[in-house]
Amino acid sequence: MRVTKAPEDRKQEIIDTALRLFNERGYEKTPMSEIAKAMNVAQGLCYRYFPSKEALFDTVLDQYAQVIVDRIKAKMEEIDEHTSLKDYLQQLPTFLDVEDENDSLYQICHDTQDTKFHEQLSLKVCEKLLPVVERQLAVANEKGIANISDVSTVASFFVYGQLGLLYRNDLSNEKKTKAAISFFAHVLDK
Amino acid sequence: MRVTKAPEDRKQEIIDTALRLFNERGYEKTPMSEIAKAMNVAQGLCYRYFPSKEALFDTVLDQYAQVIVDRIKAKMEEIDEHTSLKDYLQQLPTFLDVEDENDSLYQICHDTQDTKFHEQLSLKVCEKLLPVVERQLAVANEKGIANISDVSTVASFFVYGQLGLLYRNDLSNEKKTKAAISFFAHVLDK
Amino acid sequence: MRVTKAPEDRKQEIIDTALRLFNERGYEKTPMSEIAKAMNVAQGLCYRYFPSKEALFDTVLDQYAQVIVDRIKAKMEEIDEHTSLKDYLQQLPTFLDVEDENDSLYQICHDTQDTKFHEQLSLKVCEKLLPVVERQLAVANEKGIANISDVSTVASFFVYGQLGLLYRNDLSNEKKTKAAISFFAHVLDK
Amino acid sequence: MRVTKAPEDRKQEIIDTALRLFNERGYEKTPMSEIAKAMNVAQGLCYRYFPSKEALFDTVLDQYAQVIVDRIKAKMEEIDEHTSLKDYLQQLPTFLDVEDENDSLYQICHDTQDTKFHEQLSLKVCEKLLPVVERQLAVANEKGIANISDVSTVASFFVYGQLGLLYRNDLSNEKKTKAAISFFAHVLDK
DNA sequence: TATGAATGAGCGTTCATTCAT
DNA sequence: TATGAATGAACGCTCATTCAT
Numbered sequence: 001m002r003v004t005k006a007p008e009d010r011k012q013e014i015i016d017t018a019l020r021l022f023n024e025r026g027y028e029k030t031p032m033s034e035i036a037k038a039m040n041v042a043q044g045l046c047y048r049y050f051p052s053k054e055a056l057f058d059t060v061l062d063q064y065a066q067v068i069v070d071r072i073k074a075k076m077e078e079i080d081e082h083t084s085l086k087d088y089l090q091q092l093p094t095f096l097d098v099e100d101e102n103d104s105l106y107q108i109c110h111d112t113q114d115t116k117f118h119e120q121l122s123l124k125v126c127e128k129l130l131p132v133v134e135r136q137l138a139v140a141n142e143k144g145i146a147n148i149s150d151v152s153t154v155a156s157f158f159v160y161g162q163l164g165l166l167y168r169n170d171l172s173n174e175k176k177t178k179a180a181i182s183f184f185a186h187v188l189d190k
Numbered sequence: 191m192r193v194t195k196a197p198e199d200r201k202q203e204i205i206d207t208a209l210r211l212f213n214e215r216g217y218e219k220t221p222m223s224e225i226a227k228a229m230n231v232a233q234g235l236c237y238r239y240f241p242s243k244e245a246l247f248d249t250v251l252d253q254y255a256q257v258i259v260d261r262i263k264a265k266m267e268e269i270d271e272h273t274s275l276k277d278y279l280q281q282l283p284t285f286l287d288v289e290d291e292n293d294s295l296y297q298i299c300h301d302t303q304d305t306k307f308h309e310q311l312s313l314k315v316c317e318k319l320l321p322v323v324e325r326q327l328a329v330a331n332e333k334g335i336a337n338i339s340d341v342s343t344v345a346s347f348f349v350y351g352q353l354g355l356l357y358r359n360d361l362s363n364e365k366k367t368k369a370a371i372s373f374f375a376h377v378l379d380k
Numbered sequence: 381m382r383v384t385k386a387p388e389d390r391k392q393e394i395i396d397t398a399l400r401l402f403n404e405r406g407y408e409k410t411p412m413s414e415i416a417k418a419m420n421v422a423q424g425l426c427y428r429y430f431p432s433k434e435a436l437f438d439t440v441l442d443q444y445a446q447v448i449v450d451r452i453k454a455k456m457e458e459i460d461e462h463t464s465l466k467d468y469l470q471q472l473p474t475f476l477d478v479e480d481e482n483d484s485l486y487q488i489c490h491d492t493q494d495t496k497f498h499e500q501l502s503l504k505v506c507e508k509l510l511p512v513v514e515r516q517l518a519v520a521n522e523k524g525i526a527n528i529s530d531v532s533t534v535a536s537f538f539v540y541g542q543l544g545l546l547y548r549n550d551l552s553n554e555k556k557t558k559a560a561i562s563f564f565a566h567v568l569d570k
Numbered sequence: 571m572r573v574t575k576a577p578e579d580r581k582q583e584i585i586d587t588a589l590r591l592f593n594e595r596g597y598e599k600t601p602m603s604e605i606a607k608a609m610n611v612a613q614g615l616c617y618r619y620f621p622s623k624e625a626l627f628d629t630v631l632d633q634y635a636q637v638i639v640d641r642i643k644a645k646m647e648e649i650d651e652h653t654s655l656k657d658y659l660q661q662l663p664t665f666l667d668v669e670d671e672n673d674s675l676y677q678i679c680h681d682t683q684d685t686k687f688h689e690q691l692s693l694k695v696c697e698k699l700l701p702v703v704e705r706q707l708a709v710a711n712e713k714g715i716a717n718i719s720d721v722s723t724v725a726s727f728f729v730y731g732q733l734g735l736l737y738r739n740d741l742s743n744e745k746k747t748k749a750a751i752s753f754f755a756h757v758l759d760k
Numbered sequence: 761t762a763t764g765a766a767t768g769a770g771c772g773t774t775c776a777t778t779c780a781t
Numbered sequence: 782t783a784t785g786a787a788t789g790a791a792c793g794c795t796c797a798t799t800c801a802t
Contacts, residue, residue: 010766156354161350413797432798530752539731574787580786618787
C-alpha cells in the first residue's frame, strides 16, 4: 500500500521521526533504515529529501533548536514594555519553561535516552539563543532597566550557565527556573 | 619490528593517540585501525588494553577532562589563604588559562577540528569542575570573602557560562579570561 | 510545465540524450533519472518508450553504429563504377572521415570521456561494417580491380585494424586516414 | 574455520576468482560478495587487498592481458634469428595460438559468457601487444626480412585486425590462425 | 502522454572485533 | 605482549522500476 504525501509534509515527517529516534537511541545507533521503517516507508525515500544521513541530522538539530529558541523569543516579546525590573525578571524565560508536558518537545528535552544527542541539542539552543539574549539585554540597558557594561559576556553566562541547571537531576523544573531567575536578578540588580 | 612496552606505558600511549585522533577527526570517523596505525602497532593490540572502542573513548574523555580539572584545582589551591576578595578574584582560574602553548592539551582545546568531540570534552570538564567550584565558593562564603546564598546555582553559571566564552572566536584567550573574571567579580562583589 | 511531443520525436530525443550522457559518463554511471532530468522530463517517462535501461542502451548503441555505417556505405556508393584502382583507393572511406566537425556525432567519436562506451560503440561499428566491406571487396574482385583470395579475412583486418589507428592520439585524423588508405593500397595492389 | 594465507597468495586468489566470475557474468553483475563467497571467505577480506571493486577489475584486466601478451612475446622470441621470411611467417604467433586447452586461460578466452568483458580483455591485449609487434616489425625490417615503410600502421592492422577473426564463430581456431598468417605473409611479402 | 513520489532489492564499503600464530 | 589476516554484521546509499494521479 503506497501512500503519497505532499513533499513538505513528508519531509517534516522524516524530520520528526528522526528527531524521535535520534533522541531515543542516538545518531550513530539509529540506522536510516529504522527511520524509514518507523514511517512505514521505503529506505530510499529519505534520500529524496536529504542527501545524507548527516544532512538529515543537521536539519533535525537546527530545526528543533530553532523551535525552542522561537518559543523563548516569543515569551520575551510578551513582556510588557513598561515593566519594572522586578517584574521584568519574573518574566524572563529560561530554557526550562518553554514546554508544556503535552508537548512532543517535552519528551525530547526531558525523557532523553541519549545523552550525546541531548547535549548537542542543548548546545545548539544556546548558540542560537545567545544573540537573542544579547539583544534583549541591550534593550534592557537602553530602557534603563539594567546597566550592564559587558552585554556579550553576561549573555554568555546567562545562556550557557543554564546548562548547569538543566543537567542537574536533583531539582524540579520549577525550582531550576526559580534559581535561574534569582541569579539573573542578582546580576542585573545594581 | 615488534616493540614491547610496559603495559602502563602502552595503555597511556593508546589513550594519548586516541585523544589526538578523536580530536582531529571525531570519534565516529576514527577507526580503531587508524589509532593502531598511528602508533605503528598491530590492529588488534588496543583490544588487549580496552574491551571496546567505546570504552577507550570513555577513558580518553574522562582522563583528559580530569587532567584539565586537576590543573584548575591546583591553581585554585595556590591562592593564598588570607587574600582579599579583590586579589582572590584576580586569581580565580578559568578554563582558559590552564594551558600553556607548549602543551599538547593546548592543541586539543584550541586547534579543534572536530566540534562534536570538543563539545563533549568541554561538557565533561564542566561536569567535573562543578563540584570543585561549589566547594570553592562554599569556602569563600565561610571565610567571609563572599556571601552567596545559592552556591550551587552560582557555581553552575560560573562553570557552564564559561562555555559561551570558550566557543566565541572574536576574542583572544586573554580577553576571554578577563571578561570571565570581571563577571565573577560583579557577581561576588556585594 | 508539461510538454507533449510526438512519440517518435520523444523516443529519438531520449536516444540522443542517452547517447550523450553514456558517452560522457558511461553506462553504469548514468542513472536513468539523469537522462530524464537532462530532458526536463519526469523520471518515469523513459519507461514508456523503453522497457529497461539496458534496452535503451542497446538501441542507442545500435542506432548510432548504424548511422556511422550508413555514412560509410553512402560514401562507398558514391565511388564511380568505372574508376581505376588508384582512384578507387583514394576514395575508400574509413571510420575517420565520416564526420564533419559540426556534427553531434563528431563529439561522440572524438571528445570521448568514457572509454568503455567508446570501445563498445567502435566495436559495434566494426561488427556492422564488416559485411559491408566484405561485399565491397567482393565487388572489387568481380570488377577486376582487385584480386583478393580471402575476402573475409582481408575485410576483418581492414575494418578492425582501423581501431588501432582510431585509438592513437599522436596523429591527426587526416594522417590516420592517409595511413589507412596507404595500407589498403599496399594490400590490394598486386 | 578460518584459513589464513600468505598475502600474495590470497591476493592472487582474489584476482583469479574475480577473473573467472567477471568472465562468466560480467563486471556489473558480479557483486563483490559473490567473489568472496566463491573463495569461502568474508566479504570484507577483498578490501584488504583492493581498495575498491573497480580497482580489482583494473588489476584483473591488466594482469591477464599481460599474461597473454607475455606468452605471445615468448613465442616471438623463440623464432630463430636466422630464419627466412617464409619460416618467420609460419611462426608468427597470434592471439589465437597462445593457449592450450588445458589452460585456465583457454576458458576465459573462449568459453566467454560475458561479451563486454571479453571485448575489454581483448582490447587490452591489443593495447599491450601493439608496441611489441611494432618492435618486432622494426626488427624484421632491420634484418632485411621485411620492408615496411609505416611500421606503426602495419602493426595496428596486424594486431587489431585479429579481433575481426577472433570474434568470428564460423571458423576453428586453427583456420583463424592460418588466415591471419596468410594475411601477414601477403602484406610482408614483396 | 506525462508526472514524480515511492518502492525495494541490492551493492559497495566499513570497521569493530577475533584468533591463530 | 604483539601480530595482522580474517570475520561478519551492518550500514549508507543508489537506482532501476512502478504506479497513483
